[in-house]
Amino acid sequence: RKEVEQDPGPFNVPEGATVAFNCTYSNSASQSFFWYRQDCRKEPKLLMSVYSSGNEDGRFTAQLNRASQYISLLIRDSKLSDSATYLCVVDPGFQKLVFGTGTRLLVSP
Amino acid sequence: EPEVTQTPSHQVTQMGQEVILRCVPISNHLYFYWYRQILGQKVEFLVSFYNNEISEKSEIFDDQFSVERPDGSNFTLKIRSTKLEDSAMYFCASSDPTSGGIYNEQFFGPGTRLTVL
Numbered sequence: 001r002k003e004v005e006q007d008p009g010p011f012n013v014p015e016g017a018t019v020a021f022n023c024t025y026s027n028s029a030s031q032s033f034f035w036y037r038q039d040c041r042k043e044p045k046l047l048m049s050v051y052s053s054g055n056e057d058g059r060f061t062a063q064l065n066r067a068s069q070y071i072s073l074l075i076r077d078s079k080l081s082d083s084a085t086y087l088c089v090v091d092p093g094f095q096k097l098v099f100g101t102g103t104r105l106l107v108s109p
Numbered sequence: 110e111p112e113v114t115q116t117p118s119h120q121v122t123q124m125g126q127e128v129i130l131r132c133v134p135i136s137n138h139l140y141f142y143w144y145r146q147i148l149g150q151k152v153e154f155l156v157s158f159y160n161n162e163i164s165e166k167s168e169i170f171d172d173q174f175s176v177e178r179p180d181g182s183n184f185t186l187k188i189r190s191t192k193l194e195d196s197a198m199y200f201c202a203s204s205d206p207t208s209g210g211i212y213n214e215q216f217f218g219p220g221t222r223l224t225v226l
Binding site for chain 2: 031032034038041042043044045046049087091095096097098099100101102
């Protein structure tokens with residue numbers, strides 16, 4: 001089983017749509033969880049940390065289910081500028097980040 | 110807003126040559142990292158560095174790789190004898206785990222694209 005697994009997409013959605021990404025991780029001892037965003041040939045940029053209780057930042061909502069080892073990201077009211085690759089990232093507690101392959105989102109007018 | 114910087118943005122080298130990739134982490138951060146991303150693939154951890162020593166390294170980080178913090182601001186990755194398969198984007202990152210509890214939020218530089226011919 002891959003350490004962090006994501007559907008690669010692409011997800012093609014119209015502006016204004018709601019889209020959800022899912023991710024599973026294999027290391028049950030993992031300490032912290034993140035969603036990063038990566039634009040083409042750019043560096044990963046932190047979108048949000050994912051807390052056990054779930055958290056929201058504007059149009060973005062992240063959820064964590066430790067029992068199922070499952071992380072999700074919900075984007076409401078999609079904008080053209082949301083087009084990017086969304087990386088599910090896990091910190092197994094050894095001072096390193098483990099990245100998923102990313103899910104590509106394309107938002108069209 | 111403080112940011113991680115990297116130089117050069119693009120490095121072209123011949124197979125077998127040595128390269129040094131440079132990074133300036135965010136000034137109050139204590140942990141430094143190198144990652145690489147081969148074109149079309151996922152970001153992969155190479156090494157983490159704290160208190161002037163390596164704290165964790167991956168299987169990729171073999172004897173041809175080394176890291177150094179030569180002064181109070183720079184953090185370097187040296188590849189001793191480059192191979193074709195070393196061609197990738199190399200990202201430096203830094204973090205200050207003491208500021209965010211257990212949430213080790215790492216901030217990435219813009220990367221150095223290494224092309225080995």
